[in-house]
């Protein structure tokens with residue numbers, strides 16, 4: 117199927133799985149359009165090259181058949197039979213890859229400075245409308261699934277319900293609800309001691325959280341304390357992780373502290389955000405345990421200065437960004453080299469302008485600068501986060517059965533990650549939400 121697949125592998129795939137194309141079509145060498153009636157909502161994308169993010173192989177001049185919200189078949193034009201009345205989208209010269217996944221997003225993000233201060237009296241109604249706008253812009257930027265890792269007052273669950281119900285436009289959402297922290301910590305929902313923390317975790321899960329986000333160290337945007345400080349007691353951290361796991365919910369920690377990392381790893385934490393000051397010791401343990409890392413490399417990169425200037429970040433904040441940059445980069449390079457499980461996340465709006473592109477695309481480029489191949493960086497924004505979210509059967513690659521969450525670009529990003537800068541078409545669940553066409 118995929119151009120670089122060996123014949124034996126192809127046959128194995130066809131025998132073991134529901135095939136990428138119906139097996140009968142192999143016997144139809146040149147049939148392109150059949151006379152069978154198209155089921156309601158059948159769309160076909162023709163003329164593009166399709167990138168298999170699992171191995172980087174390519175189907176040139178592919179046919180991508182979409183029925184309803186899912187991919188029905190994908191293969192060479194000579195091998196996929198297409199109903200004559202399917203809606204046809206010509207994408208000659210384009211490259212199709214899965215919609216991107218961004219694992220560290222806050223649609224309600226507010227940071228220190230005038231832009232954040234202007235939102236000080238924002239009501240919950242205003243907040244959720246602002247979040248809906250950020251969700252829409254994220255989807256247009258090619259991000260079809262996000263993990264929200266800290267929103268306020270249930271705004272995230274209201275937005276998710278609206279998007280799922282079709283009354284708001286945005287990516288698929290998994291959310292952690294509010295960030296749980298001990299008093300003075302890097303989070304909205306403060307709780308101290310094991311009883312309060314257990315209740316805070318249970319409350320988020322009751323509200324709809326499919327992740328728990330806990331702050332186990334200081335953060336860049338805190339005006340006090342060290343980022344590397346480990347703020348929770350062992351018992352407190354143990355309670356958060358244990359209660360979440362008893363409910364079948366994974367835990368991710370905002371963490372820049374090596375000490376907190378050692379403790380959390382021993383307690384079975386599932387994922388770390390940022391990991392600014394983590395050393396090779398913790399990264400080796402993460403690699404051995406399969407613990408996830410969401411690096412958010414853009415937040416300390418030079419390219420983010422454009423964003424910080426725009427929101428009027430105060431000098432103390434910029435100083436904290438700069439002081440963190442060197443360790444953050446060193447950590448990322450080591451994590452890539454050691455083969456830690458990395459899933460892309462930005463901690464900025466997925467569409468935020470950054471170094472001439474969006475924060476999401478820039479994040480993938482920074483992974484390549486830190487040692488990943490372009491294909492690995494593409495996987496960090498597609499396959500890997502799908503696995504992190506336990507959504508590998510639905511999103512993250514362009515296989516039959518998956519949601520038709522598709523973006524188009526002008527070149528192959530598995531060869532040059534900067535090709536993601538040219539996103540000009542976005543489809544989510546079989547619906548075209550963006551299709552840039554040259555003016556007549």
Ligand SMILES: [Zn+2]
Pocket residue numbers: 220222265266463
């Ligand atoms: Zn964050």
